[in-house]
C-alpha cells in the first residue's frame with residue numbers, strides 16, 4: 001500500500017508560497033507640538049549643512065538643531081520637546097548607577 005506515502009509527497013509538493021506584505025512605515029509628516037499640542041510641527045533636515053529646523057505652523061515655535069547623519073526627523077523632534085519642556089525630563093547622563 002503506497003497510497004498514503006504518495007499523497008504525502010503530493011502534499012509537500014504543493015506548498016503554498018507565502019505572500020508577505022511588509023507594510024511601509026510612513027513617518028508622520030507632522031509632529032504634535034510640545035507647546036500648543038497641535039499636530040503642526042514640521043521637521044526639515046538639511047543634511048548637507050548638518051542642521052535641521054523644527055517649526056510649528058500653529059503657534060510659531062521654531063527651533064534649529066544640529067543633526068548627525070544618523071539622526072532623522074524623530075530625533076530632531078525629540079530635541080525640540082527637550083528644549084521646550086526643559087532638561088528636567090531628561091535622564092541625567094552623569095548620574096550613572098553603580099552597583
Ligand SMILES: [Zn+2]
Nearest residue numbers: 033036056059
Ligand atoms: Zn505649536
